[in-house]
Amino acid sequence: MPELSIAEALREALREELHRDPRVFLLGEDIGVPGGFGGAFTVTLGLAEEFGRDRVRDTPISEAGIAGVAIGAAICGMRPVADVQYSDFLFNMMDQLVNQAAKLRYMSGGTLTVPMVMRAPVGATARGAQHAQSPEAFFTHVPGLKVVAPATAYDAKGLLKAAIRDDNPVLVFEHKLLYGSKGARSEKGAVSPRGEVPADDYIVPIGQGIVRRPGTDVTIVASLLMLYRALQAAEELAADGIDVEVIDPRTLVPLDTALILRSVQKTGRLVIVEEDNLTNGWGAEVAALMADDAFVWLDAPIKRVAAPDTPPPFAPILEQAYVPSVTRIVDTVRSIL
Amino acid sequence: MSNDIAESIGSTQLLAMYQRMVLARRFEETVNDLYMQGRIPSTLHLAIGQEASAVGVLSGLKAGDTVFSTHRPHAHAIAHGVSPDAMMAELMAKATGTCKGKGGSMHIGDFRLGFVPAIAIVGGNIPIAAGAALAAKLKGSDAVTVCFFGDGAANEGAWHEGLNLAAIWDLPVVFVCENNQYAASTPFREAFRIPAIADRAAAYGMPGVTVDGNDVLAVYAAAGAAIARARRGAGPTLLELLTYRLCGHSRSDPRTYRTREEEAEWQQRDPIPAFAANLVSHRFATEEQLAEIDAEVETILVQAIAYAEQSPGPALADVVYGLYA
Numbered sequence: 001m002p003e004l005s006i007a008e009a010l011r012e013a014l015r016e017e018l019h020r021d022p023r024v025f026l027l028g029e030d031i032g033v034p035g036g037f038g039g040a041f042t043v044t045l046g047l048a049e050e051f052g053r054d055r056v057r058d059t060p061i062s063e064a065g066i067a068g069v070a071i072g073a074a075i076c077g078m079r080p081v082a083d084v085q086y087s088d089f090l091f092n093m094m095d096q097l098v099n100q101a102a103k104l105r106y107m108s109g110g111t112l113t114v115p116m117v118m119r120a121p122v123g124a125t126a127r128g129a130q131h132a133q134s135p136e137a138f139f140t141h142v143p144g145l146k147v148v149a150p151a152t153a154y155d156a157k158g159l160l161k162a163a164i165r166d167d168n169p170v171l172v173f174e175h176k177l178l179y180g181s182k183g184a185r186s187e188k189g190a191v192s193p194r195g196e197v198p199a200d201d202y203i204v205p206i207g208q209g210i211v212r213r214p215g216t217d218v219t220i221v222a223s224l225l226m227l228y229r230a231l232q233a234a235e236e237l238a239a240d241g242i243d244v245e246v247i248d249p250r251t252l253v254p255l256d257t258a259l260i261l262r263s264v265q266k267t268g269r270l271v272i273v274e275e276d277n278l279t280n281g282w283g284a285e286v287a288a289l290m291a292d293d294a295f296v297w298l299d300a301p302i303k304r305v306a307a308p309d310t311p312p313p314f315a316p317i318l319e320q321a322y323v324p325s326v327t328r329i330v331d332t333v334r335s336i337l
Numbered sequence: 338m339s340n341d342i343a344e345s346i347g348s349t350q351l352l353a354m355y356q357r358m359v360l361a362r363r364f365e366e367t368v369n370d371l372y373m374q375g376r377i378p379s380t381l382h383l384a385i386g387q388e389a390s391a392v393g394v395l396s397g398l399k400a401g402d403t404v405f406s407t408h409r410p411h412a413h414a415i416a417h418g419v420s421p422d423a424m425m426a427e428l429m430a431k432a433t434g435t436c437k438g439k440g441g442s443m444h445i446g447d448f449r450l451g452f453v454p455a456i457a458i459v460g461g462n463i464p465i466a467a468g469a470a471l472a473a474k475l476k477g478s479d480a481v482t483v484c485f486f487g488d489g490a491a492n493e494g495a496w497h498e499g500l501n502l503a504a505i506w507d508l509p510v511v512f513v514c515e516n517n518q519y520a521a522s523t524p525f526r527e528a529f530r531i532p533a534i535a536d537r538a539a540a541y542g543m544p545g546v547t548v549d550g551n552d553v554l555a556v557y558a559a560a561g562a563a564i565a566r567a568r569r570g571a572g573p574t575l576l577e578l579l580t581y582r583l584c585g586h587s588r589s590d591p592r593t594y595r596t597r598e599e600e601a602e603w604q605q606r607d608p609i610p611a612f613a614a615n616l617v618s619h620r621f622a623t624e625e626q627l628a629e630i631d632a633e634v635e636t637i638l639v640q641a642i643a644y645a646e647q648s649p650g651p652a653l654a655d656v657v658y659g660l661y662a
Contacts, residue, residue, distance in 0.1 A: 076472035
C-alpha cells in the first residue's frame, strides 16, 4: 500500500472525486494558476492540468464570493469544493457560511440542498495573529454545518471524500503542520504523519471517532496536531506506568459522543486538548456532555488543555508557550491522577 | 407605452402580465389587512408600487431559469407564478406554506419553479446567484439566473464580490437593482456619490442600464435584452430599475423620513393604473376584460385565505427536523 503525506492524500481524494463525479469542481485562490502553488499548501498541485481550469477554478481574492458561489452552485446541483487559504479567512465569509449555507435547507422547509465543502488550514505556524488560528469551535456552534478534522493521511482521503459526497455543507479543517514535511511549502516543525493510504475508493464516515491508543487510566480527546502531542504525552506517561487512552474525534460535528462516553466509563478521567483558545471551545462542549452523561463514572474533574484567551503571538518562543505542549498535557494528566 | 414592445408581446401575455401585477398588489394589500387584524404574525416588507419591475423582469424568463429575491419577495414570487395559496399559508405560518412554516415572509419561494426561497440578508444573495449561474455554465445549459436586490444592497461587500466574479467568468446572470430611492429610511443621495447605480457596472466590465422601473414594458424590454445576452453566453448585466415603495419599509414604518408631496408625485406614477390605461387606449384590452381580471384576482385571494386558514400548523416536533439532508 502506498505511503502518502496528508497533502498527497487530500490531492488523491480530490482527483478521485473529480474523476468519479462530473458535478464536483474546485474553486479557490491560487489553486490552478499555471506556474502557481497548487493552493497555499500544494494540495491542488497538478489538478488544473489534469481536469482543466473550468473545474479547478481560480478565483480572485474574494472569500465571500468564493463561499457564495459555492452555495449557489451547490443548490443548483453541483458539488463544489472550495479551498480557503487560511482558516482565518473563513471570517471573511461568515454571512455566507452561517446565514446562508447553514440555514438555506432549514428555512426553505427542506426544499434546498447545499452539498459543498470548505477546506481550511488551521494551526499556529509563526505567522502571527491573523494566519494562525484554529477556529473549528466557531463552526461547531452553527446548526446546519458539519465539521471534520482529519489528522492522518488515511482519514484525510477518506473524510474528504465523505465530505464531498455528503449532501450538507461540510468544513474540513486541515493542520498546516500535518500536511507533510517535504516539498517547497513545507513548514518548520511539521510532524509529517505519512501513512498507508489505499489507492482504491473508500470513505471514512463523518461522525465516527477512533481510539488511537487504548488505555485504562485516563482518556485524552485531541484532534489534528494536538492528537500527536497527546500521543507523545501518553508515551511519556506510559514510562511511569500510566496507561492513557487517546481518542481522535475526527469529526467535531456530529461528534462521536458514544465513543468518548465508553472510554470515560472505562477510565473515569478525561482531559481534552485543543489548539484553540480555552473559552467556549469545542472542548468545553465535550466537557459539558461528559459532565452530563458520565458524571457517575468520573473519578476526577474534567480538564481542558488549550491556548490562552489571546490571539496567537508571532515570536516563536511565545507561540510555543501559546500552543499546548506535551509537557502541559503530561502535567495536566498527572494533576488528576 | 412603447407600442412596438406591446405588439411583440401580444394581448394574451400582456393580460397575463396585468393579472400578475394586480395579483401582487392585491395580495400585499390583503396580507397587510390580515397582519393588522393579527391573523399574520411577524413583520412584512411590502413592495406596493414596485410590481412593474417584478413582472417586467420575470415575464421574460423560461422554465429552468433561476430567480433570487430579497427580504421583500412577495411581488417577485407572485410575478414568477409561485402559488398564492402556499404563499398565504407560509405567511400564516402553516405546514402547507412554501417553506412548511420554517421560512415566513422573508423566505418565500418555490425551488421547483426555480424561485430560490428568498434570501433576506441584504446583498447576501448576490454571490449565490453568481454560483447558480456558474452551475448552469458548467452543466452546459442555457439557463439564466436573475437576482433582485434594492439600492441598499449595492453598498455591501458581497455585492462587489458577486458582480466581479460574474463578470470575469461571463456568467449568465442579470443583476436587477430595484432602486426605490430609500434603503429602509436612508435616502439614495446619502449613500451614493454617483447619480446611478448602473454606473458601477463599468467598474466590473459589464453593461449597466437604468430604466423607468414603473413602466412594465420598458422593464420587460431592458430585462429581455439582458436575459438574451446572458442566455447566449455573453455575460452579466446590471439593470437598474427606478421605482418607489408606495408604502413603508416594514410594518412599523411611519415614513417620516420622506415628504407626503414626494409620495403623492410617485402615486401619480403608480405602475398599475398607467398600464391598464395604456392597454385600453391601445386596444390590447377592453375595460371589461381588465375588470374580469380584477374580479378573478379577488377570487384567487379569497381561495388563498381559505386554504391557509384551513391548513394545519407545523407539528411542534418539526422544530428539530429538516436541518440536515
